[in-house]
Amino acid sequence: MKTKEVLYLKIARSIEDQIQADSLKLGDKIPSVRSAQKLYNVSLNTIKQAYLELESRSLIEARPKNGYYVSKSAQRKLDLPSVTKIKASSREQSPQDLVDKVFGAIANKDVTQFALGIPGQNFLPVAKLNKGIINAVRERNDGGTLYEPVQGNEQLRHEIAKWTLVLSGKITEEDLVITSGTMNAIFNALMAVTKPGDGVAVESPVYFGILQAIQVLGLRAVEVPTHPVYGVDLDALKKVLPGIAACCFVTNFNNPMGFLMPEDNKKALVELITQYNVPLIEDDLYGNLYFGGERPKPCKFYDEAGLVIWCASVSKSMAPGYRVGWVAPGQFKERIIRQKIAQTVCTPSLYSDVIAHFLRYGRFDHHLRNFRNKLFANYLQIQRAIEDYFPDNTKVSQPKGGFMLWLELDKRICTEDLYDQAWVRKMNFAPGRMFTQHNQYNNCMRLNYAMEWTDRVENDLKILGKLVKNSI
Template identity: 80%
Template structure:
């Protein structure tokens, strides 16, 4: 296996160098998979892995019935977003009113939803989910009215443990607790290891839901500088670890930046938290929405001390409204279960049955393959649209998965004011101010691209770009 990985990486590196030195230019066609197999004298699978690796870095793109081509985003013209460093004099200023304003549009079907991190209905397996609900009702002699075990539906926990192949058997059904979505898993993880007044380390920018959860528990937030490609600055984290009670990070396809922390950085992160005995609440909500050849490992894979609490759900991939999530809490499992008794007691049984059914019969994996393909196609579309319609000095993130794009605009732009202009024209987005406890990222925005790509979507991005240009 190692030899094959080395071969596909070598081929990918060779083609990358050809793109970087203009031997291969934008729009050039690559050899077909069979031609490349003969050219490099390797297996078809090795070539496929090499091309998937290049796709994950947005260097090449497949075109139906035509083959692979050097992508439009191969030679990036846009700089990456700035790494923010918080000054000690910065004052907290929670953007709750702004968050409420943006969430107020969640049910408005006439608004183009670039704002909220929810996949469009056409991306979800609605018909199959409906059939699975009917089957779940028929299969249960109580029609789903009885309480589940507090730890969660046994069938679902067993299927999650079997399905989580990326952890290579390191968790069992007994290691998992079912929660009401991933944010509930994170909230419970925080409750289990902190007390009011404690400090929690997060990325910056960070998902506003996590910031709210931390503040609701009466905890202090320490925002850690974050690289848009590599993730959390581990040197900066090391300096503050002795003063924090917990870390709460997204290591795979962070929201809003979309970065994928390299495996070596994950290993070092786990080493650091183990050394300082600081729990890590790992939000791996987007881990299955990878653009590359394989699903990236979470930090939980490297955890030997039981300090990493691995959180996930199907909210971003299959059924947002089901609120089915989970946590593998390591050494804090008993406390999490006791907390759940005092909160929700149990999870809705029918939704647990449906998700377990999807996992058991491979329907979820099939859906994810289709979902990832659509996400990657949309990523290329939105990158192209930003390149075409937004000012030249716009800085753009380079996500390796998920469905969020982070833009840093001219410093003269206030995206909160821009939001008010856009919503009047039935277009929204998430202003950057929402992603920090401090008054910063005012010239940034997050765009969701998990939607059907239509002429209206294209035109609304053009409209946003024009509003930005008019504000300079």
């Protein structure tokens, strides 16, 4: 098995080198799977693995019934963002004021919403969801008025467990607890494994919602340097593990940087937290929104000790307002259930029924295929727009899925000031300071590209790029 892994990666690297050297250019067709099999004299499965690897890294793309081609995203002109060195003496500067300011714009429909991680209305199966609610009311004798089991809707837990093929049967319906979205799952997980004053390791930059949860619970966020491709620095993490109570990471299509932590790094991460007996709260909210050929595994797949608390939902992929999420708490299941009794008793039944039906009849998979295609097309569009309209020294992430783009601008730029200029022109974005507790990332921003791509969106990015250039 190990030899096969090395071989397919070697073939993938060979093709990548040809792309980087311009031997294979944008739009070039690469050999078919069967032609490549003969060319490299390997098994068909090895070539498929190599192409999946290249596809997951957005270097090549499959065109239905037409083969594989070099993807536009392979032709990068801009550098990747820097890895920030976290200074212990760096003064804390809560981003709450900035978070409140940005969230205050959520309801303004006249503004181009680059700021918040919410998919556009045209990305969601609204009509089918509405029919699902009607059917759920008809099928229920109680009309959805009675309590669900505290652990959550049995049908939904069953369908989630059956649907999570990526976990290869390691999750059953008894392992799951239904929650009010992913953040509710993360909040409960933090409550279950920490006490006030404890330290929690987070990526840096870190999703501001995680920072808020840590602050509300009276915990300490310990930011760990994070690479825009490989994820959290495991050597740096190892140094802080003895002094913390938990880790909270987004390993699949990270928010805000978009990276997909390599499988070997996930395995090493799970081995590390197991060695130190430190729980890992895994936010896998974006795991289904991959650009490659298959869904990446969560860290939970490699967990044998029950230390990984896997959190996910349909909030980013299908129905943000339904607030249907779940957690596989491992050895902390009973604590999570007791907390849920104290907080909400149960979750709304009708929405759980609708999501369960979507999973059972394959509607969710069908929706996800269309959603991912739109996301990838938008990613190519926004990457091109950044290259065309922003300064040449702009550094930009290379997401493998999800819908977040992280930009690092010239050090002379303050994105908080830039936000005010953009707001006057009826657009917004998430300034970098929202994603840290320290005085850093002031020249960074996060952009959401899960929206209908229109001439206005294109023009707004052009205006934003001009504002950046004028600020230098």
